[in-house]
Amino acid sequence: MSEALVTLDRVSRWYGQVIGLNDVTCTVGPGVTALLGMNGAGKTTMIRMITGQIRETTGRVSVCGMEPFANPEVYKRLGYCPEIDNFYEHQTGRQFVIGMARLYGFSKEKARMRTQTLLEEVGMADRCDRKIAGYSKGMRQRIKLAQAMLHDPDIILLDEPLNGLDPVGRREFMDVLKTFASMGKTIIVSSHILFEVEQMTRSIILLHRGRLLATGDLSVIREVIDKYPHRIHIETPEPRRVAERVVGLPYVLSVQMDPRGAGLEIQTRQPNEFYDSVPSMILEEDIPITSFSSPDNNLESIFKYLVEY
Amino acid sequence: MEGYIYGSMLRELFRFRRIAPWLLVVLAVYGMSLVFQKVTSGTPQDSYVLVSATLVFRILPLAAAILSAAVVAQEIEQRTIVYLLTRPVPRWKLLLFRTLAAITVVFVLGSIVAFAASLGTAGLKNEMLVRDLKAILVGSIAYVSLFTFISLLMNRSMIVCLLFAFIWETAVPNMPGDLYLLTITGYLSSIAERPSLGQSAGGVFDALAGMLGTNSVSPTIAWAALLCLTAACLGVGCLWFSHFEYMAREDAE
Numbered sequence: 001m002s003e004a005l006v007t008l009d010r011v012s013r014w015y016g017q018v019i020g021l022n023d024v025t026c027t028v029g030p031g032v033t034a035l036l037g038m039n040g041a042g043k044t045t046m047i048r049m050i051t052g053q054i055r056e057t058t059g060r061v062s063v064c065g066m067e068p069f070a071n072p073e074v075y076k077r078l079g080y081c082p083e084i085d086n087f088y089e090h091q092t093g094r095q096f097v098i099g100m101a102r103l104y105g106f107s108k109e110k111a112r113m114r115t116q117t118l119l120e121e122v123g124m125a126d127r128c129d130r131k132i133a134g135y136s137k138g139m140r141q142r143i144k145l146a147q148a149m150l151h152d153p154d155i156i157l158l159d160e161p162l163n164g165l166d167p168v169g170r171r172e173f174m175d176v177l178k179t180f181a182s183m184g185k186t187i188i189v190s191s192h193i194l195f196e197v198e199q200m201t202r203s204i205i206l207l208h209r210g211r212l213l214a215t216g217d218l219s220v221i222r223e224v225i226d227k228y229p230h231r232i233h234i235e236t237p238e239p240r241r242v243a244e245r246v247v248g249l250p251y252v253l254s255v256q257m258d259p260r261g262a263g264l265e266i267q268t269r270q271p272n273e274f275y276d277s278v279p280s281m282i283l284e285e286d287i288p289i290t291s292f293s294s295p296d297n298n299l300e301s302i303f304k305y306l307v308e309y
Numbered sequence: 310m311e312g313y314i315y316g317s318m319l320r321e322l323f324r325f326r327r328i329a330p331w332l333l334v335v336l337a338v339y340g341m342s343l344v345f346q347k348v349t350s351g352t353p354q355d356s357y358v359l360v361s362a363t364l365v366f367r368i369l370p371l372a373a374a375i376l377s378a379a380v381v382a383q384e385i386e387q388r389t390i391v392y393l394l395t396r397p398v399p400r401w402k403l404l405l406f407r408t409l410a411a412i413t414v415v416f417v418l419g420s421i422v423a424f425a426a427s428l429g430t431a432g433l434k435n436e437m438l439v440r441d442l443k444a445i446l447v448g449s450i451a452y453v454s455l456f457t458f459i460s461l462l463m464n465r466s467m468i469v470c471l472l473f474a475f476i477w478e479t480a481v482p483n484m485p486g487d488l489y490l491l492t493i494t495g496y497l498s499s500i501a502e503r504p505s506l507g508q509s510a511g512g513v514f515d516a517l518a519g520m521l522g523t524n525s526v527s528p529t530i531a532w533a534a535l536l537c538l539t540a541a542c543l544g545v546g547c548l549w550f551s552h553f554e555y556m557a558r559e560d561a562e
Contacts, residue, residue, distance in 0.1 A: 051395050054554045070551055072397040080395045086388040090324065102313040103396035147392070 004029040005155050005186045006050055011059035013045050020045035022210040023059070028188055032181045034197040034218075035190040037207035043190040044083060046207070047159050050188070051080045063155065076104075079153035081144045083160045083190075085137065093128035093135065093143045094119065100147040118146040123172060137164025145173070155186045162196050174200055194302065206306075213306055221302055229253050229267040232274060235291045239264045242287055249277065310398060311406050318410035322376055331372065331418050335425045338364050342429025353431035358503065360426045361441055366494055369419045369445060370474030373452030376415055378467050380407045380453075381555070382460040388557040401547035408457050408543065416449040437501075444501035451493050451535045454542035461549050482524070489524055493538070496531035498524050 004027035013021040021042040035043045048054045049061045052068030052075070061068060068074045088096060094115060101111035119125045122142040127135075132143065141164050148156060162170050177200060181187055191197050197204065198218060206214040206221065214220055236242045243255045243264050251270040258264055268274050271294065281287045321327075342360045349356050381404065384390040393403055420442055427438045452474075459473075460466040482489045482498070489495035503524075526534075 048556075053391065053394060053556060070394070070400050072399055075395055075397040078395075080391075082391050082395075084388050084391065088321075088389060090326075099317060100392060100396070102317070103310070103393070103398055105310055105397065 005064050006188070007060075007062040008046070008049075009060045009062070011046075011049065011056045011061055013042075013049060013054065014057045019210050021049070021056075021207075024207075024210075024212045025059075026205055026212060026215050028186055028205070030181070030184045030186050031203060032177055032187045032189060032201035033203045033205060034201050035188055035205050035207065036192070036194065036197055037190075038192050040209070041192075041207040042210040043192075043207055044159060045210075047080075047157050047188070047190060051078065051157055076151065077154045079148035079151065079156045081141075081148040081156070081158040081161055083163075085140055087132045087140065087143070089133040090131060092131055093124055093139070093146075096132060096143060097128070097146050097150065101150050104151040106150075114150055115146070118150055121149075121176065122146045123169070138166055138169050141165055142169070145176075149180075153185070156180060156188070158187070158189045160190055160192075162191065162193075170196075170199075206302075208306070221306070229269055230271040230294060231265055231267055232271065232292055232294050233258075233263060233265045234289055235263040236287070236289050238288055242281075242289065245281060245285065245287055246274075249274070311402060314398070314403060314406040315410050318379075318407045319413060322379060322410060322414040334368060335421050338368070338422050339425040339429045342426045346430045354435070354437060357427055357430040357435060357437055360430055361423065361437070361501075362498075362503065365419065365423050365426050365441065365445070366448070366497060367475070367479070368422050369415070369448050370452050370478055370493070371471070372418050373411075373415045373449065374456050374467060374470035374474045376411050376418075377408070377453045377456035377470070378460060380404065380411050380457045380460065381550070382466055385464075385555055385557055390555055390557070394555065400551040404457070404461075404547050404550045405543065408453060408546075411457070412449050412453045415453055416446055419445040419449055440501045444497040447500055447532065447535050448493065448497045450539050451496075454539045454546070455493070458542040458546040458549075461546050461553075490526070490534075493535065495524055496526060496535050499526045499528050499531035500535075502528065 006028040008024050008026050011021060011024045012019065024042075024046065035046060037043050045054070049056055050063060050068060052063075052071055055069050063071075063074045064077050066074050068078075088099075091099070097115040097118065098111050101114050102108070106114055116125065119128045122145050124139065124142045124146065127139060128143075132140070135143070141161060145158070145161060148158070162173065165173060177187060177189070181201075189197075189200060202218045204215070204218050204221065205212065234242060234246075239257055239261060243257065246252050246264075246266055247255050251268050251273050253267040253269065256265045256267075266274070278289065278292065282289055338360070341364060342356070345360050346353060346356045349359065381390070384393060394400065423438060423441050423445060424433070427433055427435045431437070456466070456470040456473075459469055463469065478492055478494045481492045482495050
């Protein structure tokens with residue numbers, strides 16, 4: 001088994017009377033690990049402790065076997081893409097990334113070359129000479145990503161990195177992550193969107209109100225969810241026709257009509273099979289489905305399952 | 310690395326938008342010194358001393374208070390401190406070299422203001438100007454070190470620094486007894502070898518110039534006192550900055 005580069009041992013962090021992280025023990029090894037939790041779950045607190053911006057109140061955080069707080073040796077091996085959207089707005093993207101490269105100890109020339117490479121990798125090479133003040137959210141995310149990867153770190157921490165990225169940007173970003181993961185790097189990505197996480201990794205750390213709720217493979221969570229019927233809401237102008245069609249499917253447990261007549265809600269224990277059958281329903285039988293969504297496919301419902309059941 | 314930290318901070322502080330207001334201040338000081346020269350009855354040197362004490366040495370701590378905020382406080386306010394603190398640079402180096410850059414800029418600004426004051430009164434062949442430049446150098450070091458240290462200790466430190474620069478540094482040197490020893494401007498007066506302390510007529514300008522009190526500190530003691538203050542502020546500041554957490558107030562909640 002690969003060695004864990006990040007270790008938290010019974011770590012708690014208090015902000016005055018408020019607890020940010022409560023007795024968390026976990027390890028993170030090579031590959032992509034998602035730090036999953038709703039807003040206020042303690043994800044950013046955990047990331048700040050790993051990146052040595054704040055200290056743990058009790059317990060011990062270790063990064064590459066070292067205490068991370070204000071430790072330059074740790075920062076040589078760690079890249080950090082913060083959640084904040086703040087920059088030196090008067091600088092151009094290139095100037096900002098070059099500045100960060102210089103702080104990593106690159107010479108002027110090397111910093112320029114490395115910056116160019118990274119800006120190309122994150123798709124900002126053609127726009128990096130504009131002032132950051134005029135950047136969109138997605139462009140800012142890309143610049144943050146570039147500065148985190150400048151020194152080819154062993155550990156990369158990304159706090160809500162997909163915020164503001166368009167679908168193409170997300171796809172490209174995930175491809176970059178996969179490339180880094182395949183190189184044996186340890187990548188920690190925080191997110192509060194389960195769907196995003198599922199596309200990036202199977203390995204998760206699930207936080208809820210400062211506590212570690214689950215850790216390991218995403219299937220652990222999926223199994224819990226799948227113990228209970230999965231609800232799918234279908235929007236259609238012809239709910240009765242759709243109901244007639246789906247009620248015959250073997251994995252549909254029940255069908256309930258929307259009282260407003262705008263659609264219907266089904267329950268199933270095999271949501272993936274249901275989702276697979278939707279395209280053929282639409283294309284072959286010309287059933288007009290305008291949209292479908294699952295109220296059970298968000299973090300809130302997962303926490304409800306994990307905490308209450 | 311150290312050179313980059315110092316150079317990038319210098320570039321930041323010498324940005325046109327930051328420096329433009331100070332250029333207006335220089336023009337204002339030049340204009341006011343011309344007026345002083347016209348309306349006062351003494352020699353050009355006397356006019357220079359008054360302008361220097363009431364304007365140049367009031368502007369110096371003001372510039373130090375505003376520019377030293379850029380060393381750490383502004384980075385915290387703008388939440389960009391995270392980009393500095395998560396780089397493989399010891400925190401003390403960050404603080405020290407950024408502070409040195411702020412000292413450089415405050416010294417340059419103070420010197421230009423002094424030149425403008427001299428140009429408007431006694432001309433550039435002015436013995437007092439050379440002595441003032443020495444005092445401006447020491448003053449820049451002492452004020453920036455002190456204000457940077459204060460900014461490490463508290464949020465919204467600019468208010469405290471401005472109160473110190475304007476109220477404390479103006480009022481205390483005029484008080485009787487040895488209270489002037491608790492000001493930086495008292496020592497700077499000694500280093501500048503300012504004449505006629507304690508012998509003024511007691512007008513508003515003399516009060517603003519801190520000339521109502523007496524000052525018996527020798528220049529050597531003044532140098533030593535301000536260098537000790539600087540060393541203490543920088544030394545403790547570096548330790549403090551390396552030991553404590555720094556992040557935006559809203560993030561710390």
